Amino acid sequence: xxxxVLRMNSISKHFxxxxxxxxxxxxxxxSEVHAxxxxxxxxxxxxxxxxxxxxxxxxxxxxxxxKTRKITGPQAARxxxxxxxxxxxxxxxxxxxxxxxxxxxxxxxxxVHPAEQRKRARALIERIGIKLDPSRIASGLTLxxxxxxxxxxxxSQDVRVLIMDEPTASLSAHEAEQLRKIAQNLAGQGVAxxxxxxxxxxxxxxxxxxxxxxxxxxxxxxxxxxxxxxGMITEMVGRDFGKYFAKTASTAQDEVILEVRNLTLDGxxxxxxxxxxxxxxxxxxxxxxxxxTDVALAIFGVIPPTSGSIKFKGxxxxxxxxxxxxxxxxxxxxxxxxxxxxxxxxxxxxxxxxATLDSFLSPLGLLKREKEGKVARHFIDSLNIRTPDVETPVxxxxxxxxxxxxxxKWLNLNPDLFIFDEPTRGIDIGxxxxxxxxxxxxxxxxxxxxxxxxxxxxxxAMGDRILVMREGHQMSIVKHSEATQETVMMHATGQRQxxx
Amino acid sequence: MLARIPPQTLRxxxxxxxxxxxxxxxxxxxxxxxxxxxxxxxxSSVAIMALIACGQTLVILTRNIDLSIxxxxxxxxxxxxxxxxxxxxxPPILLATYSILLGACFGVINGVFVAYAGVPSxxxxxxxxxxxxxxxxxxxxxxxxxxxxxxxxxIEFPNTQLFSIGTLQFRAAFVVAILVVIAVHFALTRLRPAxxxxxxxxxxxxxxxxxxxxxxxxxFAFISAGALAxxxxxMFLARFGTITVVAGLGFELKSVASAVVGGxxxxxxxxxxxxxLIGAILxxxxxxxxxxxxxxxxxxxxxxxxxLILLSVAADAVLMRRLVKWRVSREKKETKPEVQS
Numbered sequence: 043x044x045x046x047v048l049r050m051n052s053i054s055k056h057f058x059x060x061x062x063x064x065x066x067x068x069x070x071x072x073s074e075v076h077a078x079x080x081x082x083x084x085x086x087x088x089x090x091x092x093x094x095x096x097x098x099x100x101x102x103x104x105x106x107x108x109k110t111r112k113i114t115g116p117q118a119a120r121x122x123x124x125x126x127x128x129x130x131x132x133x134x135x136x137x138x139x140x141x142x143x144x145x146x147x148x149x150x151x152x153x154v155h156p157a158e159q160r161k162r163a164r165a166l167i168e169r170i171g172i173k174l175d176p177s178r179i180a181s182g183l184t185l186x187x188x189x190x191x192x193x194x195x196x197x198s199q200d201v202r203v204l205i206m207d208e209p210t211a212s213l214s215a216h217e218a219e220q221l222r223k224i225a226q227n228l229a230g231q232g233v234a235x236x237x238x239x240x241x242x243x244x245x246x247x248x249x250x251x252x253x254x255x256x257x258x259x260x261x262x263x264x265x266x267x268x269x270x271x272x273g274m275i276t277e278m279v280g281r282d283f284g285k286y287f288a289k290t291a292s293t294a295q296d297e298v299i300l301e302v303r304n305l306t307l308d309g310x311x312x313x314x315x316x317x318x319x320x321x322x323x324x325x326x327x328x329x330x331x332x333x334x335t336d337v338a339l340a341i342f343g344v345i346p347p348t349s350g351s352i353k354f355k356g357x358x359x360x361x362x363x364x365x366x367x368x369x370x371x372x373x374x375x376x377x378x379x380x381x382x383x384x385x386x387x388x389x390x391x392x393x394x395x396x397a398t399l400d401s402f403l404s405p406l407g408l409l410k411r412e413k414e415g416k417v418a419r420h421f422i423d424s425l426n427i428r429t430p431d432v433e434t435p436v437x438x439x440x441x442x443x444x445x446x447x448x449x450x451k452w453l454n455l456n457p458d459l460f461i462f463d464e465p466t467r468g469i470d471i472g473x474x475x476x477x478x479x480x481x482x483x484x485x486x487x488x489x490x491x492x493x494x495x496x497x498x499x500x501x502x503a504m505g506d507r508i509l510v511m512r513e514g515h516q517m518s519i520v521k522h523s524e525a526t527q528e529t530v531m532m533h534a535t536g537q538r539q540x541x542x
Numbered sequence: 543m544l545a546r547i548p549p550q551t552l553r554x555x556x557x558x559x560x561x562x563x564x565x566x567x568x569x570x571x572x573x574x575x576x577x578x579x580x581x582x583x584x585x586s587s588v589a590i591m592a593l594i595a596c597g598q599t600l601v602i603l604t605r606n607i608d609l610s611i612x613x614x615x616x617x618x619x620x621x622x623x624x625x626x627x628x629x630x631x632x633p634p635i636l637l638a639t640y641s642i643l644l645g646a647c648f649g650v651i652n653g654v655f656v657a658y659a660g661v662p663s664x665x666x667x668x669x670x671x672x673x674x675x676x677x678x679x680x681x682x683x684x685x686x687x688x689x690x691x692x693x694x695x696x697i698e699f700p701n702t703q704l705f706s707i708g709t710l711q712f713r714a715a716f717v718v719a720i721l722v723v724i725a726v727h728f729a730l731t732r733l734r735p736a737x738x739x740x741x742x743x744x745x746x747x748x749x750x751x752x753x754x755x756x757x758x759x760x761x762f763a764f765i766s767a768g769a770l771a772x773x774x775x776x777m778f779l780a781r782f783g784t785i786t787v788v789a790g791l792g793f794e795l796k797s798v799a800s801a802v803v804g805g806x807x808x809x810x811x812x813x814x815x816x817x818x819l820i821g822a823i824l825x826x827x828x829x830x831x832x833x834x835x836x837x838x839x840x841x842x843x844x845x846x847x848x849x850l851i852l853l854s855v856a857a858d859a860v861l862m863r864r865l866v867k868w869r870v871s872r873e874k875k876e877t878k879p880e881v882q883s
Contacts, residue, residue, distance in 0.1 A: 094751075118751035134741050136811040145734075145741045146752045154732050179549070195752065247673035 047234045053102035062088040063258045070234040077237045077249035077287035080469035081442040095119040103496045110384035123202030129211045131188035143195045155458035166194040186217040193249035205236040212470045292506040293486045294322035311514035325505030326494045332511040334494045338461045342374040343367040347366035373452035383448045391418035394450045442473030461492045553805035557820045565654045568831040576696045578709025588826045589715035595800035595818040597770030600763045603739045605810030606663035609773045611794030613674035618775025620785045623687030645772020653764035657757040689783030700781045745811025
């Protein structure tokens with residue numbers, strides 16, 4: 043058996059009292075796609091951060107090509123041939139593609155030759171197998187293109203181990219497939235690819251071996267042929283997860299709470315019409331670029347529509363800003379936690395009280411801190427948020443728990459209409475099931491939910507009806523009983539099947 | 543064609559256009575306006591600000607700011623003046639080197655606090671602005687340097703006419719400043735270590751991930767700014783001869799204004815020293831011209847300048863956003879990036 047490229051040897055990592063990793067051992071071979079799966083908070087990010095030198099292990103050692111090596115920082119990781127790309131790519135928006143690739147490459151001396159640099163960039167981009175003009179400024183690139191730039195940067199430095207952390211979470215189906223091809227292509231060229239993803243289908247499609255981790259411990263490493271989806275999920279969560287895809291009965295009532303007619307925003311979307319009943323979950327499906335979020339933002343008053351009408355609770359309304367929409371009883375849970383959802387450095391309790399601060403004020407206008415704490419503790423219990431206490435800054439929590447804090451903020455408002463925008467993106471399967479339960483219980487209590495999701499199994503499991511959009515047009519509304527992956531995808535792609 | 547020009551070049555062209563418009567406007571308002579004297583006056587006074595704005599640009603590119611730069615200019619001018627007063631035989635090159643190194647030392651102080659102690663630059667340099675100024679007051683004992691005590695070569699240096707085109711005289715101070723700006727511009731566009739200033743300012747997290755030593759880069763930016771302020775202090779001494787404790791007061795904000803008007807993004811990552819130079823020229827031109835404009839009272843000069851800064855930055859933000867959007871939509875139409883599968 044050939045020498046492994048990288049071996050993590052009983053690595054432990056403690057942050058104060060928290061044990062992020064205990065005795066973790068992982069071996070990476072050349073030319074393999076090695077998937078690492080586990081719930082959020084299982085320790086995947088810690089593994090990556092240790093491999094890339096951002097964190098130092100508390101104990102244990104790392105071997106590269108059989109030799110023990112201390113990876114003291116990102117630069118040292120690069121020198122050892124280890125690079126990582128993330129869900130949110132790390133590019134320099136002000137620099138062009140070629141410079142983004144070669145910015146820390148000192149091999150060509152101190153003088154930059156723009157023309158020659160672009161030529162070398164073009165060669166690398168071709169090796170990845172995409173088309174991209176090296177002179178383009180990075181701020182105009184799509185996420186997929188930015189990731190390609192990062193991969194090219196890694197290739198420029200003779201990468202031996204390429205870590206891909208949730209690389210397809212924000213991509214359209216078509217782009218995600220391209221990326222998976224790139225990963226396999228690189229493995230074919232001898233690179234050890236570490237692939238981290240919550241999309242299990244993906245893992246079965248491309249990986250050679252799968253390592254399951256849970257609570258900072260190594261559970262198993264097996265060739266993909268010996269793994270089943272159910273077995274993997276059971277190992278990840280440590281319990282049975284049969285109910286995940288089960289559809290519960292609809293709780294839809296007769297009363298129409300939201301009536302949208304011919305809603306149009308010039309150049310963005312056209313002629314969107316649907317009813318949403320109390321107790322109903324209406325899913326909006328479609329590929330990236332279908333403009334579902336724009337429709338939601340128009341309903342929520344962020345971008346006023348050009349024409350069309352919105353009736354909410356029987357009254358024709360025209361929200362011109364989110365505040366009036368919130369007062370009317372609409373909540374919008376953004377897909378972008380970082381930017382639009384949470385104040386990361388602030389405590390959990392402050393985030394929870396943020397949207398309803400008025401109800402936390404004493405007659406003198408002072409903040410009732412105990413009430414804040416009490417309400418936050420209530421949600422920590424009811425939503426199963428994993429945190430030491432209510433004072434913990436939200437930024438310290440894992441993605442799934444951050445998502446729950448964001449939901450708590452809006453739940454506290456007790457709105458009649460919930461708009462969820464990709465509420466389970468990038469969170470683990472356990473948290474996902476909990477979010478689904480929550481949405482169901484909102485509907486059961488007579489609330490209405492508009493759920494935007496790119497996750498087809500989720501759409502099929504959750505939607506009483508499914509509104510499919512494509513490039514700003516409403517393609518159809520499919521009843522749950524008639525919906526299959528194929529029908530939804532056919533509409534989403536406009537009858538063409540290439541992007542499935 | 544517009545799509546081919548890089549945004550930075552477009553910015554410079556727009557600035558030159560505004561410069562021309564201002565010249566044309568005042569030539570209709572002020573009698574006997576467009577002549578060699580205007581050029582000579584502006585070029586002499588801009589020589590100092592160009593250097594300071596250049597240094598400020600280096601710092602702003604990394605998402606920082608240097609508010610101590612005016613105090614550095616004042617201190618260096620005074621220290622250099624007192625050195626030459628006491629030792630009149632020091633050769634010119636050595637004296638200039640002393641100024642530059644002294645300025646760089648102040649840069650080291652700022653750089654250590656910002657890059658290595660992690661204190662926000664606005665706080666550090668607000669503190670050092672006051673500290674360096676007090677050091678000057680203490681060091682000078684509230685006395686002044688006077689022209690009488692300075693060697694003639696120093697006094698004559700800035701106004702030495704190197705060459706002329708018609709009635710436009712190119713004097714040593716201006717030529718030196720232009721050469722420095724061009725050198726820094728070359729470094730910023732072609733030298734890899736200097737390109738890292740853009741990388742760090744553009745996305746600090748990505749810079750760290752790409753293995754760039756951001757701390758060193760920021761440290762380097764502050765030292766360079768200090769060195770350039772030192773050279774500016776030397777020029778200040780040579781030009782004015784008389785140095786008091788208020789020398790260079792207010793230069794820090796004027797240098798920020800020059801950079802910003804010149805299209806340097808205050809949030810770091812983009813901009814050029816050529817832009818900052820033109821920004822400095824534009825501000826100086828308007829300042830000088832307003833004095834001669836009968837319609838506007840002297841008291842309105844600051845207001846007009848302030849409006850100019852707001853206007854240029856707002857216009858820049860709006861135009862650049864539009865440009866980027868327009869280009870993205872064009873690029874999408876032209877090339878649909880696809881995998882060759």
